[in-house]
Amino acid sequence: MISLKRIQTVLIKDYKDLMKNAYILSTVVLPILFAYMFGRGEEVPLAMTVIPIILAMVVVGSFVQAGMIAEEKEKNTLRGLLLSPLNTFEIFIGKSLLSFLLTVLMIVIVTLISQFEVPANVLLFSLAVLVSTIFFIALGTILGLISRTVIETSVVGLPIMLIFGMGSLFRELFSSEVILTILNYLPDGQFLSLVVSLDNGGPVLEHFLVLGIWAFVAIIVCVIIFKRRRFD
Numbered sequence: 001m002i003s004l005k006r007i008q009t010v011l012i013k014d015y016k017d018l019m020k021n022a023y024i025l026s027t028v029v030l031p032i033l034f035a036y037m038f039g040r041g042e043e044v045p046l047a048m049t050v051i052p053i054i055l056a057m058v059v060v061g062s063f064v065q066a067g068m069i070a071e072e073k074e075k076n077t078l079r080g081l082l083l084s085p086l087n088t089f090e091i092f093i094g095k096s097l098l099s100f101l102l103t104v105l106m107i108v109i110v111t112l113i114s115q116f117e118v119p120a121n122v123l124l125f126s127l128a129v130l131v132s133t134i135f136f137i138a139l140g141t142i143l144g145l146i147s148r149t150v151i152e153t154s155v156v157g158l159p160i161m162l163i164f165g166m167g168s169l170f171r172e173l174f175s176s177e178v179i180l181t182i183l184n185y186l187p188d189g190q191f192l193s194l195v196v197s198l199d200n201g202g203p204v205l206e207h208f209l210v211l212g213i214w215a216f217v218a219i220i221v222c223v224i225i226f227k228r229r230r231f232d
Contacts, residue, residue: 006086010094014068018098023150024067028102031056035110049116050195053129054188056106058161061133062140065099066153069144092219092226096137103133119198128198131211132191138218139164145225164188187214 035052119125147153183189194207
């Protein structure tokens with residue numbers, strides 16, 4: 001049975017810890033800077049206006065989440081949390097809720113700053129954001145668990161974030177169809193393709209399916225690592 005009160009306790013604790021961490025807070029503003037840069041042109045392609053949204057999910061959803069988890073490990077408070085009466089899902093939800101709320105807030109902000117026009121089907125767009133955000137938060141949790149310090153999350157996480165979160169930016173550097181296909185099936189590529197399909201009225205089921213698989217696999221891996229840390 002999941003207890004909302006216990007989840008709320010974890011959320012409040014994370015909020016207080018985040019407000020004291022200048023390093024993590026400073027990373028939150030990065031998507032805003034990119035949104036401002038990409039939104040300055042008169043006619044900005046749709047693909048460019050989606051990039052700040054993806055960056056918001058990568059930077060806030062993953063880096064902030066990884067930083068908060070790693071900080072718990074540095075302070076040696078994660079061990080107590082894992083040994084507490086909270087079950088795995090209460091810990092996962094409680095430790096992810098703040099990152100999720102911040103990510104949604106940042107997406108709203110960068111959408112307003114840039115020239116991104118929300119597709120007519122707001123429900124499907126919101127669902128795409130939800131599934132993608134779940135993936136990136138799960139990825140951030142994994143990075144936080146395997147990193148020993150907050151600074152190490154940047155070293156370990158940067159190449160992973162570049163691959164899973166910004167792979168679509170490097171498409172112009174490759175001519176190989178195999179590499180381009182792989183980049184297209186990465187989470188950021190699928191999210192971008194999904195938004196373009198929504199804008200053009202094209203099919204989106206395949207994109208949702210791929211994003212859902214990414215999110216599901218990330219959650220499974222995250223839960224496995226959580227359970228291993230509980231018994232360590």
